[in-house]
Amino acid sequence: MKKNCFFYRKKKYSIEPNGVITKKSHSNIALIKYWGKHKNKIQIPLNSSISYSLGRVYTVTRLIYQEKKKRNLSIKIFLSGKEKTSFLPKILEFFHRISFYCSYLRDFNFIIETYNTFPHSSGIASSASSMSALALCIMEIEKKLVFSLKKDFFLKKASFLARLGSGSACRSIYPGLVVWGSHKSIKGSNDLYAIPYPYKVHPIFKKMVNTILIIDEKPKKILSSKGHLLMNKHPYARVRFQCANQNMDRLISILKIGDFQEFGELIEHEALTLHAMIMTSRPYFLWMKPNTLNVLHTVWDFRIQSKKNIYFTLDAGANVHLLYPIQEKKSILKWIYSDLFFYCKKIIESFCY
The missing domain is CATH 3.30.230.10 (Ribosomal Protein S5; domain 2)
Structure with a gap:
């Protein structure tokens, strides 16, 4: 059996x-x-x-x-x-x-x-x-x-x-x-x-807005299934797996106490780590597009200037997910359309449910 x-x-x-x-x-x-x-x-x-x-x-x-x-x-x-x-x-x-x-x-x-x-x-x-x-x-x-x-x-x-x-x-x-x-x-x-997820979650993480910026609508040239295989001989793979599990421990604590800044910095670090592994695979490749980077830098600048709780994460592709509390939705969404729409093919207004 x-x-x-x-x-x-x-x-x-x-x-x-x-x-x-x-x-x-x-x-x-x-x-x-x-x-x-x-x-x-x-x-x-x-x-x-x-x-x-x-x-x-x-x-x-x-x-x-x-x-x-x-x-x-x-x-x-x-x-x-x-x-x-x-x-x-x-x-x-x-x-x-x-x-x-x-x-x-x-x-x-x-x-x-x-x-x-x-x-x-x-x-x-x-x-x-x-x-x-x-x-x-x-x-x-x-x-x-x-x-x-x-x-x-x-x-x-x-x-x-x-x-x-x-x-x-x-x-x-x-x-x-x-x-x-x-x-x-x-x-x-x-x-x-x-x-x-079986543990306590602070109320700020229960009503989260997710706005997706579609930078590139075309199918990826290298699908995730092939990208996973490149981790088998990746020189940094073992450290990456250890780091991910350590970050999970950090996130458990963050979700409990409701520290949004720590949450944001952690998910951005995870997103960039994922793409760092992609860029250092053999063969190496790059999913980010120029406008992906433009969006990331613009988000960083806006966050410093406005003190707003807006952070990004990336999946295995060029598009950007922006996460922020529902309490700040009105002002942040207005800024997204005024300052980020230029870089996108379209914007999907979503939420974490």
């Missing part, structure tokens, strides 16, 4: 031969970044991470399942109404990985119809929201088979399955602050699925 048999489902069940399920899942932005995974294990992180789930930034997936007439598996994928055969290899690999845990999927063919409220593959975790939405659809099929399925198990297994498609997708199953990866200071944290 394979490891993780807690989620194993082998028994044959009866289910209607055709059906349609629709689920929505939000993107997330990591505060402590996950970058690098175990070489000989499937989607197991080399350090713990924590993220906010994001409102107004999500994927809606419609999963149509049809009883299989032939032995071969058939999957069709549509993004915003257009068939995407280029997505098939990743989806087929995902179904292959989860078939041990969801044996009932072998009886069906699938049509996946999906759309995002944000640009795909541009560094706003589209794989996280899309894979988590798909995992939630699959768990709805399982729920039809097992009427007694409890909500806690449903979400836990959905997170487990989503991880097998995209590591950060496991965090998108839950709202709020979400932890993935085993960490000695966080009870219940583990490498197999994400958990809601």
Whole structure:
């Protein structure tokens, strides 16, 4: 029996031969970044991470399942109404990985119809929201088979399955602050699925605004999945993993006491560390664009002059996430449109929920 048999489902069940399920899942932005995974294990992180789930930034997936007439598996994928055969290899690999845990999927063919409220593959975790939405659809099929399925198990297994498609997708199953990866200071944290952050959070961090500056809408030339692999021989990898876990300890304390300046400085350090690892990989590459740097410098200057609590973080791409308290939203958002809009293709007004 394979490891993780807690989620194993082998028994044959009866289910209607055709059906349609629709689920929505939000993107997330990591505060402590996950970058690098175990070489000989499937989607197991080399350090713990924590993220906010994001409102107004999500994927809606419609999963149509049809009883299989032939032995071969058939999957069709549509993004915003257009068939995407280029997505098939990743989806087929995902179904292959989860078939041990969801044996009932072998009886069906699938049509996946999906759309995002944000640009795909541009560094706003589209794989996280899309894979988590798909995992939630699959768990709805399982729920039809097992009427007694409890909500806690449903979400836990959905997170487990989503991880097998995209590591950060496991965090998108839950709202709020979400932890993935085993960490000695966080009870219940583990490498197999994400958990809601279990400790006290100061009120200032419960109503956070997230404004996303789209610097570049084009798909990244180097996807995150390939970037992770470059950590296997990275000369600074071991120090990075130690630093990330130490930063998690710092963040636990910050979230409790409500020190926004310490919070901001920590998430900016994490963001720049992530890009430093990218720039010092072999082969090395650069996701930031000139306007990414222009935005960062402008934010720093504004913060010094205004004393406002506005800080940035970056995902694996050129676009910039700005985080600030809801109490300062009116004045900061006005400044964003007046001073930063010049550098952007568009601005997405979101929030951490």
